[in-house]
Amino acid sequence: MAGFCCAPPLGAPRRNQLSTAPDTEKASLPLSDFRPRSMLHLPATRVERPRFPVIDMHTHLTWTRDVRNGVSVGEDIDVFATPDALLPVMDRKGVKTLVNLTGGTGAGLESAIAQFDHAAPGRFLTLTEPSFGLFAEPDYPQHQAEAIDHAHRVGARGLKLLKTLGLYLREGVDEGELVTVDDARFDPMWEACAGYDMPVFLHISDPEAFFLPADATNERYEELAQHPDWSFYGPQFPGNAELLAARDRMIARHPRTTFALMHVGNHAEHLAEVARTLDRFPNTMVDISARIGELGRQPRAAQAFFDRYQDRIMFGTDAVPAPWGNEVPQQLFCDELYEIYYRFLETDDEYFDYAPADVPPQGRWSIYGLKLSDTILRKIYHDNAARLLGIAT
Template sequence: MKTNRRDFLKKAGLAGITLTGSGILGCKPQTGDSNGSAAAQANGKDWRKDPRWRQVKYGDWSGPGVPSGPGPMDHVLLKDYAPRSSVVAEKTTISKARYPVIDAHIHHYPGQGGHDDPEQALADWVTTMDEVGIEQSVVLTGATGDEFDDLVQMYLELYPDRFQLYCGVESSGIEQSDYPDRAVVELERCYKQGARGIGEVTDKGFGITRDRNLSPENRLHPDDDRLDAFWKRAGELNLPVNIHIADHPSAWEAPDVFQERTPIFQQFNQHGGEGLSYEELLPLLPSTLRKHPNTTFIACHLANLGNDLGRLAGMLDEHDNLYVDISARDYEVGRQPRGAAKFMSDYQDRVLFGTDMGMDQGMYQAWWRLLESDDEHMTGRVWWRYYGLDLPDSVLEALYRGNAQRIMNWETI
């Protein structure tokens, strides 16, 4: 029987997971649940007796090493848990990147909520870019038609030397026989308007239209034959494609005591959903790459394989037309600094810098500290602590700007 995702998350009650004095993750009963929810029932389990839980919790240490029992932390909610570290560690302040930077992954942030005057927000953003060392930013609009034209007017007419725009994929009438031709025509039109790439093209299990009402056989996945002419034309026009396949693997894991990411990410959870699974989605990328070897694809977020850099390395070895960006995967590189630094050194000609995290000055500077310093035990945004990669100059230059300059389309309009 299929489970409604919203009902599942409500029953799982991930935001209600509590921390007990013994470090056990239990589930706090929800107020007013007279019938006893799944969360309330789970609260009665003594996880200390579960061998799998002990292995995940303590690894080879076998246990906490101290007597454990109930205490005042039993009702601290996981979503509220923000431990202050007692570690005294060096903090390097890096106000401006060591080399000029091309941010290969941003979105139309001035047009999002909270900005009464988008043009002023854009002007303020350019000032921030100057202060932190961002030379140019690539706006992944995902837009076509009038929406794309409006963004051209806003970005390229006001700041032609500071922004590059990517367009989207025409997605109306994908079931019609003329769809492939219409998609190509709109791509060519956007190119003439100023598009210098395509993206962010996203498939998290329901195809690139993200239409959950489509039957599985009608969904438009990146390797669908209906997109062959589109990807071919993109290659001919030298338009790189920023592509987002799947998501962090934890999004398909149950939101329970074993869930890797904290409750802020439960909005992305697809466990028990009707879309493709993580392992079903990942092959779509190499399938698309094989069909279109003359088109450049930039798999954003480390191709959602930042948790398995060996697997990602194998994919890069197999496909010369594949590149990756590190946008919004600070936590992946920050929690495995030696492995990530080696990967970024070994594949220094294939990795691009990107943020995908807004316009805040502090955000950019946190990236510089992560990539350029050897600081330890840094506060991260996903609960995990980060450790600086201390990347050498040659890797930083390629990551920050060199690779983007080499593979992107910099033709003037």
């Protein structure tokens, strides 16, 4: 019996004789240096050209030069690339038309249209923007309606709103109250767009995680650490739900105006809510720009969404040419960006990168392809946008 005197008491945990002590050096690896390579052995389909011609509804080829917190106070524009630099990529990737959302206002808008739309007819279309820099003027509503008239006359195909409205534009200069999305002073602008059959492209709010604390529980922690100005957490900002509710109140007041809700309505994390918006407002559409990272990690829900709303979803990338595009790898205008989008829409590949970057820029996950039917693909790639903008099919 002496041989049993050193046995651990019944029920006591037993140490694994094969275990080793933790490697504390490896445990302290910075997250920014962690770049795992998947060990999955899966088909990888390269889709160099789309099955149908593409209208990219969401690009930024120009930007208003004098911008303060997203509020334009001038008409000069910066041009990120020339048609000669863009057309070779477009031709290689089957992109029929790029829609430049940030065409600016006044003389800047006229310059953007001349440099793109007139230089290569049919390949580029330009939208105008609100004159937020003049918002403090007492006759702003009338001035803005007249600006829409001017934009229509010079060839703008629609109106684009950045997230300025709801998150940056304030009463007075900088210190006043935030102006709400459903402020009645913009009603003449929405109605002017309806009168000219100019769709309104809305970027209201931002990803839901941007309104939460940028702490260890936030799945987009790294992205917010890289771009701290993208965080809207705190009492100085409204919440995501509050912004979207104000947007919906505004849409309800203007049933004659067509609203294209950018980035899957800025609620791609909650497709059931986007569906409710589309069901409630028949004058709305969405684009998929910069949100395949969200759509592709919920492929079954996304596929059902595409099936149901196939006539109201448009292709878009949020592409920005270099040099600015180098700062946002999920948006850099290049061959690889389009190939990723085509792979997501056309194949049933599993677990692949959603952006041309070493580290996933929005969150550390991968996506799955939807393998949409030809009928749906044709609508998403081209026909829905062509119908909205009056482009011949």
